Amino acid sequence: MFFGNITIDWNLAAKSFTPILMGGLKYTIPLAIASFIIGLVIAFTMAMCRLSSIKLLQWIARIYISIIRGTPLLVQLSIVYFGLPELGINISPVNGAIIALSLNVGGYAAEVIRASILSVPKGQWEAGYTIGMGYFQTLRRVIIPQAMRVSIPPLSNTFISLVKDTSLASTITVTELFRRAQEITATSYNFLLLYSEAAFIYWIFCFILSIIQNIIEERLDRYVAK
């Protein structure tokens, strides 16, 4: 029997749990949060360019979004971390990860933000204009608060994907959650146990995030007809 000898090394499991979790708390989560915030700024800017009446801005945003969505994150990460030093630009692994992940989020979330802004009825813009607001004031006071409600579910997906995508930073030596697990397997060879443990911690993180998502959605729902 191939499965004959499964014994779980509880001792290893217990000993490795804290370092792997700490990798998550010290790198995975901060990396995800930083990249998400910077990514949203990029995404919002790109969404505004896409919605602009200026053709040049529209095209810049289109090309950016197309490149980000059309290339693998692992390749983007490698270009930033391994490629840029050839141009004399040296970046630390953590900064490299933040740059690549932010650019990636920027591309994906741009379309989410654009779509959620477009989902607000035209009459809301008109209502803003007729009480004397300009474009940006209407956007800020009238459109964005409503677009936010629409964008929470897809942006939550983006964030949850991002948390998992940070595992790719292990390839550029960031000692985040998965890299910690890898390092321990290098001496113990207990792949099944340690990678399952890593998977379990990712799942816990994402589970907590989906609870937070629900709370935010409920809060923003108070003005929506049921």
Added chain:
Amino acid sequence: MLSVQDLHKSFGDHHVLKGVDFSLDKGKVLVIIGPSGSGKTTVLRSLNLLEMPDKGSLKIGDANVLFGKRLSKKAVKQIRQKSAMVFQGYNLFPHRTVLENVIEGPVQVQKIDKQEAIQKAKELLEKVGLREHIDKYPHQLSGGQQQRVGIARALAIEPDLLLFDEPTSALDPELVGEVLKVIKALANEGWTMIIVTHELKFAEEVADEVLFMDQGTVIEKGQPSGLFHQPEHERTKQFLSRIR
């Protein structure tokens, strides 16, 4: 206080306004009637530049613009400040309470002190009969109540001119009366108003002047007693007989 000259507007190949002229004195109520597609809503929306006419001129009080080239932001703002719009679909801000809807313009645009704006908003909401609903969200109100909030929101910015775009068309029949009553009260207070409506009986009661439009032009303009009962033009007669 208002004059419109030779207003033209096309949407693609469709020539919606083919030279519209009219004027209105301060304190008067003008009602625009006409079949759908006549351009009456486009005229109204042109007055606060929700539609940008291709040609013609518009003067409201001391602000005036000449259409044809791109208007400066300042010119657009000046014209828009003169009027406020009440929409067919209310267009209230769903994420703000009734009170917040009404003070949004005064506080955010006119930079009036918030407490002062709240005080004034409460008075306006009292006037439209919604004093006890100020903390509700729009979706908690009936259509008639929502439209009255829309009216209060328009009044709050103290415009020189009130524009009503088919204010009762989206309402259930039993809710029309409460909204029309408020509009009539405003007319009696001396507000200058332009109303696009299909409510002919109401139009006759509230209007100082009536404009009948068809196919992008003004067919006939006159006092309600004359236009409704002895229309001069065949087209006006047809329209009135069909709608009655």
